[in-house]
Amino acid sequence: MNKEDLSRYQDLIVTAATELGLKVLAAVAFWVIGRWLIGVAVGMVRASLEKQKVDPTVLRYVGSIVTVTLNVLLVIGILGYFGIQTTTFAALIAAAGVAIGLAWSGLLAHFAAGAFLVVLRPLKVGDFVTVGGITGTITELGLFTTTINTPDNVQTIIGNNKVFSETIQNFSHNPFRRVDLKCQLSGAADHRAAMALLREKIAAIPNVLAEPKVDVEILDFTLVGPVLAVRPYCHTDNYWQVYFDTNKVIRESLAEAGFPAPMPAQNVIVTQAA
Numbered sequence: 001m002n003k004e005d006l007s008r009y010q011d012l013i014v015t016a017a018t019e020l021g022l023k024v025l026a027a028v029a030f031w032v033i034g035r036w037l038i039g040v041a042v043g044m045v046r047a048s049l050e051k052q053k054v055d056p057t058v059l060r061y062v063g064s065i066v067t068v069t070l071n072v073l074l075v076i077g078i079l080g081y082f083g084i085q086t087t088t089f090a091a092l093i094a095a096a097g098v099a100i101g102l103a104w105s106g107l108l109a110h111f112a113a114g115a116f117l118v119v120l121r122p123l124k125v126g127d128f129v130t131v132g133g134i135t136g137t138i139t140e141l142g143l144f145t146t147t148i149n150t151p152d153n154v155q156t157i158i159g160n161n162k163v164f165s166e167t168i169q170n171f172s173h174n175p176f177r178r179v180d181l182k183c184q185l186s187g188a189a190d191h192r193a194a195m196a197l198l199r200e201k202i203a204a205i206p207n208v209l210a211e212p213k214v215d216v217e218i219l220d221f222t223l224v225g226p227v228l229a230v231r232p233y234c235h236t237d238n239y240w241q242v243y244f245d246t247n248k249v250i251r252e253s254l255a256e257a258g259f260p261a262p263m264p265a266q267n268v269i270v271t272q273a274a
Contacts, residue, residue, distance in 0.1 A: 027078050034074040042067050064143050110144040113164035117141060122168050128236050130169040132162045151240075171236045176209055179232050179243050183216075183250050186260040187225035191218065194259055198230060201253040205245045207238035224262045 046063050118141070123129050128137050129148070136150035146163050148156045171177060185194055195216045202214045212233050219229035230250060234242040255261075 030078050031074070034077070035071075038067065038070045038074065041070060068143070107144060109161040110159045113160035114141065114143050114146075116164055117146075117160060123170050127170055127172040129171060130167075132158045132166055134158060171239075175235070176212075176233050177236055177239060179234060179239065179246060181230040181243070181246055181250070182219065183228040183230050183254075184222070184262045185225045185228060186262040189225065189259045189262075191226050191228070193257075194254060195228060197253055197257055198228070198250065201249045202230065202232050202246055205232065205242060205249060207234050207242055208246075209233045209235075224264050 042063055045066055117123070123131070123138060123141075125138050125141060129135070131146065131148070134148055134150065134156050136148040136154075136156060138146060139149050139155075140147040142160075145157045145159055148158065150156055183194075183198065185191055195218075198216045199214050202208060202216070203210070208214065209232075214233070215229065215231035217229050218226050220227040230246060232242055232246055
């Protein structure tokens with residue numbers, strides 16, 4: 001190989017490397033700018049939906065779909081810039097989608113369940129629910145999963161298919177809920193006076209609703225005495241505050257009024273032989 005051939009090959013290598021380097025730099029620039037534009041576009045979509053007062057659950061779901069779609073288009077555009085046929089790539093994506101769909105049918109089931117959750121709306125972001133055996137507040141309803149914060153502040157992620165296919169308890173749907181408590185009375189206590197006292201004192205607890213009125217009725221009987229069902233009503237947000245305050249009122253009001261403490265007792269009869 002003479003010097004002219006070597007020089008020509010070196011020029012070709014330098015030219016090819018330069019073109020490839022420029023394309024790589026351009027692809028990086030496209031990716032950075034494209035990601036920024038996607039963020040702007042998604043922000044505009046969300047702002048537009050917020051102005052129309054769209055539900056936060058639908059808002060996040062639409063935002064996720066738009067983000068994923070635009071990112072796929074961005075990747076296809078960058079590959080097309082490198083000379084890869086996008087039609088071939090689209091066909092490969094379709095074929096891969098079929099294969100992945102067969103292999104990951106569970107993932108597609110989560111996606112379909114998420115769509116039904118958005119359309120049917122049995123729950124939404126901010127609701128306090130029990131789904132899939134988990135109780136807490138919904139913070140996000142995504143494409144494939146639902147995120148819940150439990151009362152002890154633990155983030156829990158559940159597959160949408162599990163949420164949709166099992167029983168859903170939505171404590172936030174109705175304007176109020178009932179707090180169920182019990183009060184054991186002594187057999188020697190005046191149950192009518194105790195019931196009237198509890199109705200009065202519990203109705204004065206903050207966040208206890210005036211309507212429906214507080215329920216205090218005889219629920220059961222034990223060897224100690226009658227058992228009262230104590231049932232105030234409140235909004236879900238105030239449930240535990242009312243729960244604990246009602247227990248405190250039961251204990252303190254009956255003691256201050258002089259009602260006897262319920263004590264287990266047995267009568268023992270001794271018979272002497274003649």
